[in-house]
Amino acid sequence: xxxxAADLKAIRDLIERQFSSMSWSVGGGPDTAMxxxxxxxxxxxxxxxxxxxxxxxxxxxERMGELARTTLTSLHERVIGTQILVFGNVAVAAAACENTExxxxxxxxxxxxxxxxxxxxxxxxxxxxxxxTNSVPIPAELLVDF
Numbered sequence: 001x002x003x004x005a006a007d008l009k010a011i012r013d014l015i016e017r018q019f020s021s022m023s024w025s026v027g028g029g030p031d032t033a034m035x036x037x038x039x040x041x042x043x044x045x046x047x048x049x050x051x052x053x054x055x056x057x058x059x060x061x062e063r064m065g066e067l068a069r070t071t072l073t074s075l076h077e078r079v080i081g082t083q084i085l086v087f088g089n090v091a092v093a094a095a096a097c098e099n100t101e102x103x104x105x106x107x108x109x110x111x112x113x114x115x116x117x118x119x120x121x122x123x124x125x126x127x128x129x130x131x132x133t134n135s136v137p138i139p140a141e142l143l144v145d146f
Contacts, residue, residue, distance in 0.1 A: 010122050079097055
């Protein structure tokens with residue numbers, strides 16, 4: 001039971017670090033080194049834009065850096081709920097997030113993470129996300145456990 005609690009804490013810490021690394025104030029930008037450090041090499045990312053397309057860590061972080069220098073002058077991401085399922089050295093996590101863009105516009109999304117544990121550390125093997133809409137709200141059961 002102690003190992004399970006430690007795994008859940010490590011995964012929650014990783015999720016919090018992910019959102020923190022992609023938050024910045026006016027004049028700043030994302031902490032791409034911190035963001036990348038939680039992924040296994042070659043991990044794919046699937047942003048919410050459709051049609052679906054896979055992005056590499058480098059493609060995604062370069063895009064976020066460019067947005068920070070142009071149209072997305074500030075971003076604050078905050079975890080508002082999680083659901084985590086762990087089995088041995090694999091886990092899946094759903095993380096609900098609230099984003100405040102340019103010190104005003106607030107959006108919410110859900111990120112799904114596939115995680116693997118190697119050498120005692122949890123890493124993201126793949127990540128995908130989608131935005132909340134009026135017709136697809138974040139389920140109430142996801143807005144807990146953080």
